[in-house]
Amino acid sequence: MRHIVFICNELPPASSGGIGHFVAGMAQCLHIMGYKVTVIGMYYNKPYVENYPFNVIRLSRTRIKHIGPFFDCIRLQYYLKKLHKVQPIDVIEYPDYEGFGAYHFLNVPFVVRLHDSNFYTNGYFYGKRSLTLIMKWLQQALSIYRANIVVSVTDSVLKSVRKLVLIKKHSVIPNIVFDCYPVIKRQEFSTNRILLHVGTVSKLKGCDIILNSFLEIAHEFPDINLYFVGRIHYYELIEKVEKASMINRVVFLGERSRSEVNELLARASVCIFASERENMPLAWIEAMNMAKVLIVPNIPVATELVKNTIDGFIVNRTIKDYIDSLRYIFNLSSIDLATIGLKAKASVSEKYDMNSVVMKNIELWSAISKS
Structure with a gap:
C-alpha cells in the first residue's frame, strides 16, 4: 500500500472538530513515514488551505436543495476516478457522515470510519426528519453496508450501528492524540x-x-x-x-x-x-x-x-x-x-499510544488493499 485517500470536509483551517484534526494528524504521520496521502473535501466555499506536506484537494459543493448531496457524491466519485488514472489509489477512507461510499464505483477497496453519532446513537435515527437528512441517512447506511471494512472508534458505537445496518467486516481502533501540533504561542489570560x-x-x-x-x-x-x-x-x-x-x-x-x-x-x-x-x-x-x-x-x-x-x-x-x-x-x-x-x-x-494506533490503521489498510 503506497497511496491512501481520505475524504474529509473538516480539514483545518476549515470549520473543524475532532474529525478534521484526526485526519490532519493521521495524514501527517503517514506522510512522514513515506506514504503518499491525499485528502479530499467538499465545501460550499473553498477556504484558505494551510501549507500541508501532503496533497489537499477541495471540491465545490452543489447548491441544489434536497438532491444536492446526491450530486456531491457523484462528483466526488468522478474526481476519484480521474485521480486514480494519474496517481493509482490503494485505499480510500470515507467518513460515515453523508454516505459518500454509497456511490463508490472505483475498483479500489474502501474503509468507512464511524464518526457521526447523530445518526445511530443507541440504534436510533436522530435529527430533524427533513428529506435531505433522510437521504443522507440512507446514503450513510448503504455506504457502511458496502464498505470492505468498517472501523469504529469504540465498542459501544459499533453495537449501535449493527442494530441498524448489516456490517460485513469490522474493526475497533480508537482515536488518538497526535504529538505533531504547532508550537504553542503564549497569550494573556485572566489569572483566575x-x-x-x-x-x-x-x-x-x-x-x-x-x-x-x-x-x-x-x-x-x-x-x-x-x-x-x-x-x-x-x-x-x-x-x-x-x-x-x-x-x-x-x-x-x-x-x-x-x-x-x-x-x-x-x-x-x-x-x-x-x-x-x-x-x-x-x-x-x-x-x-x-x-x-x-x-x-x-x-x-x-x-x-x-x-x-x-x-x-x-x-x-x-x-x-x-x-x-x-x-x-x-x-x-x-x-x-x-x-x-x-x-x-x-x-x-x-x-491511545500514537505509534501503536497508527500502525494498527496501516495494517488494516494494507490488508484490504491486498484483498
Whole structure:
C-alpha cells in the first residue's frame, strides 16, 4: 500500500472538530513515514488551505436543495476516478457522515470510519426528519453496508450501528492524540482558574447544562472563569450571560487555532463536557493527555474512556448533578486535582499510544488493499 485517500470536509483551517484534526494528524504521520496521502473535501466555499506536506484537494459543493448531496457524491466519485488514472489509489477512507461510499464505483477497496453519532446513537435515527437528512441517512447506511471494512472508534458505537445496518467486516481502533501540533504561542489570560469546554457551542453538546450549572455556583468560587471554545450555534447562551452580568466570568472565544486550543488546555484547571451523544471525542482524550481533570456526561462512551472518580468524573446530564460535581471538584486541593489529572494522562497514554494506533490503521489498510 503506497497511496491512501481520505475524504474529509473538516480539514483545518476549515470549520473543524475532532474529525478534521484526526485526519490532519493521521495524514501527517503517514506522510512522514513515506506514504503518499491525499485528502479530499467538499465545501460550499473553498477556504484558505494551510501549507500541508501532503496533497489537499477541495471540491465545490452543489447548491441544489434536497438532491444536492446526491450530486456531491457523484462528483466526488468522478474526481476519484480521474485521480486514480494519474496517481493509482490503494485505499480510500470515507467518513460515515453523508454516505459518500454509497456511490463508490472505483475498483479500489474502501474503509468507512464511524464518526457521526447523530445518526445511530443507541440504534436510533436522530435529527430533524427533513428529506435531505433522510437521504443522507440512507446514503450513510448503504455506504457502511458496502464498505470492505468498517472501523469504529469504540465498542459501544459499533453495537449501535449493527442494530441498524448489516456490517460485513469490522474493526475497533480508537482515536488518538497526535504529538505533531504547532508550537504553542503564549497569550494573556485572566489569572483566575479556568473551567474549559472545547467543542461546538450548541444544545446538543449540553452547553446550556454547563452554563446554568456554572451560574448557580459562580458566586461560591469567584476565582473561576468559564471558557467556551468552538463554533457558536447557541447564541441564546450569550444573551443569558449578558443578562446575568457575567460577561467577565463567562467567555465565548469562538473557533481558535490548534495552538490556541492547546494553550487553553494547558491553562485550564478542569475540562467540562455534557454532550447528549458522542462516539470517541478527541477533545476528551486531548484533555486527559494534558493531565486535566475531566467532567463528562453519563453516555455509553464515557465508561470506555474514564474510570469514574479515579481519572475523571462521569455525571448524569442534569444541572443538579453537574452542580454537585463542580462543587466537589473545586473544593479539592491542588494536589488531589493533580493526582487525578496524572492518572488520566497515564490512562490515555496506555490506551491511545500514537505509534501503536497508527500502525494498527496501516495494517488494516494494507490488508484490504491486498484483498
